[in-house]
């Protein structure tokens with residue numbers, strides 16, 4: 378029987394975040410971050426240090442978050458001390474901006490104000506977006522604190538390179554709110570996925586992403602429009618949910634996702650070799666890569682010059698179908714997901730492709746649809762399963778799309 382489920386892009390996405398703001402001029406960007414978080418449906422609870430309140434008024438955060446702002450450890454509105462209540466009420470803590478002083482306190486376990494006390498009592502993920510003068514960031518004392526915190530699982534977003542408020546160029550600027558927002562949303566997606574998969578065993582996931590390049594000569598290649606964003610989102614959310622993730626990526630301009638082992642490849646043939654090495658240990662393979670179907674029969678070692686303006690004919694040969702090969706050698710408990718970007722998607726074509734490739738799941742998206750698929754931040758698609766059922770993932774950002782897709786790979790399907 379054919380069943381079609383609609384997966385709501387916005388259902389059960391409400392999550393709560395404690396946002397710590399410390400005394401760096403980057404605090405003004407935290408106001409923007411609060412606004413964006415609230416707009417994306419996150420319940421934000423701001424905790425400010427005393428120094429932060431000298432740069433931005435608590436009223437600003439109160440208005441943007443629509444929640445009370447905590448500035449004082451000794452203000453106790455309920456029986457439960459505020460830092461404990463906030464730790465219980467929120468899924469994670471992000472400190473943005475995080476000064477050198479705050480990193481030092483957290484590394485040393487000092488809890489002398491509302492934020493540092495919350496940071497020690499929070500049992501969820503703790504993330505920091507440092508902001509300071511480049512000389513301070515480079516100082517061995519700060520770098521040692523960073524190492525200590527990273528070893529304990531604190532996740533760093535930035536700092537970025539650029540001109541800091543003091544006019545110095547170097548590494549120390551707080552990451553842009555967009556970037557921090559993405560890191561928070563990935564973490565929240567991972568937490569929700571972990572909750573949904575509570576009885577799920579720990580898994581090794583291999584993801585392929587991006588385009589491949591098939592070189593004609595050292596300066597020219599055949600490729601496609603894939604940006605890699607879908608595969609990077611799948612890898613990032615899976616890692617945030619606690620899985621061990623390897624990402625095999627064609628050339629893209631995206632930063633490596635946190636907690637993911639990355640392998641860079643260029644051609645279909647390199648992707649195939651890398652996957653052969655990784656597949657044996659994998660429980661799940663998600664092939665989001667837009668692998669080139671053809672490669673030039675001959676690649677010139679030197680640049681091909683324009684000679685006498687003759688018509689140029691290039692001969693191509695097919696590349697191996699990497700997904701079909703992986704499925705042909707798959708173990709009993711391995712699960713393989715394919716992606717198909719189509720310009721004229723039909724149910725019949727999707728079912729034939731799923732069967733031809735012997736994948737367990739095929740995600741089909743219409744690349745002609747505006748605001749979905751190639752290059753964009755959003756996606757929408759229909760998931761075809763082996764039992765003949767389908768599920769539709771409504772238009773949403775690729776982080777949320779990845780979360781919904783991974784949630785469909787239940788223990789029963791393995």
Ligand code: CTP
Nearest residue numbers: 664666668670696697698699700715716717718
């Ligand atoms: N794929 C692959 N190796 C190839 C081509 C595609 O592993 N040489 C994988 C892709 O990573 C994707 C799935 O197969 O997960 C479907 O890709 P798609 O391009 O839609 O399939 P093709 O078999 O190339 O069919 P088409 O003729 O529609 O391009």
